[in-house]
Amino acid sequence: MIWTDPVTGRQGFVVIDRLVRGVASGGLRMREGCTLDEVRGLAAGMTRKEALHYDPAGRYVPLGGAKGGIDCSPHDPEARAVLRRFLDAVRSVLKHHWTTGEDLGVRQDTIDEVLTELGLDSSIEAIYPLLDDPAEARRRLADAFAVEVGGIPLPELVGGLGVAESALTALDRLGIARTSARAVVQGFGSMGGATARYLARAGVTVVGLVDARGVIVNPEGLDVERLLRTRDALGGIDRAQLRPGDSQPADGAWLDLDCEILVPAAVSYCIDASDQARIKARIIAEAANMPTLPEAEAALHARGILVLPDFVANSATNAWWWWTLFGDIGADSGQAHAKVGQAMRRLTGDMLADAEKRGVTPREAALGVVDRQLARIEARFGRHTGTTGTHRTGGGHDDRR
Numbered sequence: 001m002i003w004t005d006p007v008t009g010r011q012g013f014v015v016i017d018r019l020v021r022g023v024a025s026g027g028l029r030m031r032e033g034c035t036l037d038e039v040r041g042l043a044a045g046m047t048r049k050e051a052l053h054y055d056p057a058g059r060y061v062p063l064g065g066a067k068g069g070i071d072c073s074p075h076d077p078e079a080r081a082v083l084r085r086f087l088d089a090v091r092s093v094l095k096h097h098w099t100t101g102e103d104l105g106v107r108q109d110t111i112d113e114v115l116t117e118l119g120l121d122s123s124i125e126a127i128y129p130l131l132d133d134p135a136e137a138r139r140r141l142a143d144a145f146a147v148e149v150g151g152i153p154l155p156e157l158v159g160g161l162g163v164a165e166s167a168l169t170a171l172d173r174l175g176i177a178r179t180s181a182r183a184v185v186q187g188f189g190s191m192g193g194a195t196a197r198y199l200a201r202a203g204v205t206v207v208g209l210v211d212a213r214g215v216i217v218n219p220e221g222l223d224v225e226r227l228l229r230t231r232d233a234l235g236g237i238d239r240a241q242l243r244p245g246d247s248q249p250a251d252g253a254w255l256d257l258d259c260e261i262l263v264p265a266a267v268s269y270c271i272d273a274s275d276q277a278r279i280k281a282r283i284i285a286e287a288a289n290m291p292t293l294p295e296a297e298a299a300l301h302a303r304g305i306l307v308l309p310d311f312v313a314n315s316a317t318n319a320w321w322w323w324t325l326f327g328d329i330g331a332d333s334g335q336a337h338a339k340v341g342q343a344m345r346r347l348t349g350d351m352l353a354d355a356e357k358r359g360v361t362p363r364e365a366a367l368g369v370v371d372r373q374l375a376r377i378e379a380r381f382g383r384h385t386g387t388t389g390t391h392r393t394g395g396g397h398d399d400r401r
Contacts, residue, residue: 026318206221
């Protein structure tokens, strides 16, 4: 679906890559320059994330993959109004087929506020018919959203916890001591901030952080917790909170900082074929969606650098939502940490072992798992692929033909 805002002319997109039992899952992002092809790729990635976590013995049955995107800067004064008109235009898809949540440039609380204004029940309303007890499931998820860990809401932490666990599993496999490892994290929002927190808590020294204003470095380690407590709603770091040993390189370079773990946790397509030559890290943990271009990933693999693909490394947020909603875990931070940790260590460890055995990239190994899991899902529920975004809406009405 392609939507054109009748007020600003901005475009928005919804792509349903695959439906399982009539429903697909995937977040909504907002950024200047967002394209249909970008959203299409993200939707395919969501299909993979859902498939990876399929467990026939679990209550959570994976959905299909989808994604939404709006070509507008979240800092634009019109951003919220554009978001409201977009959600109003796609309300039929939200009610029946697409469960969504926060992504780059869009916070969950903003989505929830706008949907309430529009008279819609929830951003995951489409999944209600699949639940045994929708009211109880919603109460459980609401209770989980109210849980805080160290001053940060649990839903803002589980994704970064998963990225950190994936990176730490790779670090252990390489035989690098956690306490001797250094990390650089690009992006300090929900995903990047939580990744930095859990890496630091595991003993890794976070030597670099990047936000929209530039790079902050400290070879001795940044005070991640202090910076988390004082960042703004979109992950901006308060420079007044920097310590004497923290510095801001004028060139803004972050890819070539000395580290063992590099975490792109902000925008897509930020590592290309020329950029990769600057990277000194041993592990790239893709907390962002599609940050590494294919030719860059091939070159990094040839150099012996592990690229942990996005649909594995950053899959925990999505899985946690559904584990909680379906009742595989309760509204409890301890259960969430245990479930995410166990799942991510298993997925990453199996992926890296298979990649090494077959002499392929981690991504190729993970895609093999996805194919096997999708076959199991299709055997149980059948297959229904979705739209690639060719329908158009405009003027706030759904004009799909």
